[in-house]
Amino acid sequence: SYVLTQPPSVSVAPGKTARITCGGNNIGGKSVHWYQQKPGQAPVLVMYYDSGRPSGIPERFSGSNSGNTATLTISRVEAGDEADYYCQVWDTTSDHYVFGTGTKVTVL
Amino acid sequence: VQLVESGGRLVQPGGSLRLSCAASGFIFSTFEMNWVRQAPGKGLEWVSYISSSGSSTYYADSVKGRFTISRDDAKNSLYLQMTSLRGEDTAVYFCARQWEGAHDSWGPGILVTVSS
Numbered sequence: 304s305y306v307l308t309q310p311p312s313v314s315v316a317p318g319k320t321a322r323i324t325c326g327g328n329n330i331g332g333k334s335v336h337w338y339q340q341k342p343g344q345a346p347v348l349v350m351y352y353d354s355g356r357p358s359g360i361p362e363r364f365s366g367s368n369s370g371n372t373a374t375l376t377i378s379r380v381e382a383g384d385e386a387d388y389y390c391q392v393w394d395t396t397s398d399h400y401v402f403g404t405g406t407k408v409t410v411l
Numbered sequence: 412v413q414l415v416e417s418g419g420r421l422v423q424p425g426g427s428l429r430l431s432c433a434a435s436g437f438i439f440s441t442f443e444m445n446w447v448r449q450a451p452g453k454g455l456e457w458v459s460y461i462s463s464s465g466s467s468t469y470y471a472d473s474v475k476g477r478f479t480i481s482r483d484d485a486k487n488s489l490y491l492q493m494t495s496l497r498g499e500d501t502a503v504y505f506c507a508r509q510w511e512g513a514h515d516s517w518g519p520g521i522l523v524t525v526s527s
């Protein structure tokens with residue numbers, strides 16, 4: 304089955320840039336979606352189709368996808384960005400959605 | 412857009428349970444839907460998908476043969492029938508609307524606990 308690997312944690316100072324990676328075999332050939340989840344809340348879609356930003360998501364959030372790595376970038380990080388972030392793809396081989404292992408973003 | 416899950420409770424191993432998800436604020440019949448779960452302290456796990464017509468369904472390997480997804484467009488409702496429940500099925504279950512291949516709206520989730 305298809306596996307998506309994320310770093311368990313990323314720490315960033317306020318105002319700096321956080322980069323969250325999502326590794327998968329030839330993930331550049333797939334469409335990647337990203338979710339933000341705060342404690343006790345449902346996930347929120349923050350990026351779709353690699354770099355599409357849903358309505359209401361700040362321009363500070365951007366995405367890219369190439370080769371074996373997709374990246375969610377959060378610029379000018381704020382305290383409110385502290386959350387768990389998950390990448391997701393649709394695996395056409397198995398007809399399954401697959402979530403990444405998740406990354407906890409800590410704002411120092 | 413509002414999605415609200417219900418039906419979660421404590422159930423014994425081997426038991427059955429049906430979760431419901433009431434949808435409002437959008438034309439439910441035109442959207443594909445999914446169930447996603449999250450075990451305590453763990454990450455997100457996709458569970459099941461159903462097409463807008465209901466004719467296509469997909470399941471995670473961990474629940475295939477035990478869970479059944481269905482929908483009733485007249486009632487704007489999504490369901491997940493769960494049988495032969497195991498301890499590892501203990502989780503918060505979310506229903507999620509599908510849009511542009513992603514899950515753009517989620518319910519608050521409902522807790523299912525499988526334990527004797």
